[in-house]
Amino acid sequence: MRALWTSASGLNAQQMKLDTIANNVANINTHGYKAQNAQFKDLLYAQFEQKADERNLTERVTTPGLRIGQGVRVTEIDRLFLQGSLQPTQQTTDFAIEGEGFFNVGLTDGNGNLIGRGYTRDGSFKVGVDQTGTSYLVDSNAYPVLGTDNRPINVTGVDISTLSMDGQGRLTGLRNGEPAQVGQLNVVRVNHPDANLEAVGNNLFRPVVNFNEADFRDLAYNLPDGLARVVQGSLEMSNVDMSKSMSDMIVAQRAYSMNARAIQTADEMMGLANNLRS
């Protein structure tokens, strides 16, 4: 009875959809979170050949053979990089990107050595101090935020409450009482982020293995088509749509129970076959 496996694949797929929705809802208040969505496709069809007297009957409409489907699978879980709404916080170290682009952070190992670049939309930055007593602007995972020179932004001695930013991401503030240039925030424009980036957790994304180098461009402010604008004193909320998540959940749940009912029916049919000879 293949129908059992067909329905079981349906249960699996809907379960995956429910998991995705649950993850979205759980992250509804995560800064810079981007909603995910599970995509389905039907499984390959089994083609049954038919005897000549069965396939050549008059009034037949389809081509010879009997094509019966085997169920469904999740082809991919994609991510929607739509803008989330901005929430004002009045913190001088909070930044939000309006438009396309990502903040650049340096991924470090346990000893503070840079091992790669990460991308994030979460601009709730803090001040972190390393072993030598130097302070840097860091993200919520304590990874240093990279400036346009690809180096961490040094904020040693800077009065954070005086930190201000111009339209090009250049940070200025009072360092030891004197006005000083602190650094310039790098905003990286990534074309087709759904194809070129993968999430690694902690609000971070990293390039996929076969990413397209030409799709990553530093300093999105200066690009002719750069629509990115960084806003200081605000944070980007997640782009999860609560009401859509809820209705998606109902649809997935109903589909799940329909598949369960189909399994039950297939099971009853097997029971009947089993009781042919009582």
Next chain:
Amino acid sequence: MIRGLYTATSGMTLNERMQEVVSNNIANANTVGYKGDTGVIRSFPEELLLRMHDNKGGVGAENNNGQLGPIGQLSQGAMLEEVIPRFVQGQLTSSDNPHAYAIVDAPQPQNEINRRSYFAVSAAGQTMYTRDGDFKVQAGTDFLVTTKGDPVLPIDSRTGLPVADARIRVAQDGSYQMVTANGQPYPAPNAANPNAPQPQFGIVDVQDSTQLAKYGETYFRGGQAVQSTGELNKGQLEQSNVDLAQTMVTMMNVMRSYEANQRMIRSLDSTLEKAVSVGRIG
């Protein structure tokens, strides 16, 4: 009597197949671009029953020339003859995907009731057709692909047919560029080749969709493509056209028909048992 056993068995086998078809429809009730299947049940071809070794006269008796007299026609069961996808339009829903498209069919002409529009994709080395317009950008090449990862084929603006060696590349601003499979710009018609295809993003029509065979991945194969009459809605997706209420009723039907056939076999079995015990001594 023995014949009846096999007739009822064919009914059970047929309903098992029907349950597979129904289960697949339910499993794909949320699959974008899926078309529900309908199973067509048909009785076995009727057979002529003849009377043998009966020359005592009466209707249908063997005549003097040794020709057998007919008793009548009998069909010995039923089978699942074919599985036809229903091509009716699915519900359109909005999508946030910037590369989401839904096809809306033009009204079908009287003599082409199964004329439908499709996207052309290049999959498993051949051109296939799909109604699933949930497209993505492929990492590395920036080609427009299906969620399975197969490239979407552009349509020749002059003939309206898919251009198998062309690809659609999504530019930085989201616009579509026509390129070859290597990512080079697609050559424009020139003096040496004035009839070169002029690809553009679009859809094709299949005049008789029942000639398409389901492949899986919501793809159809076979069939002959012609210039399209349908239209595209950007930002929308066509949902599965499976009607859950109707499917549920079909499933109940299948289940009860299976049960009735099973009862039939049991009843025949108990009758046979009586026949067996007629000659029992003691």
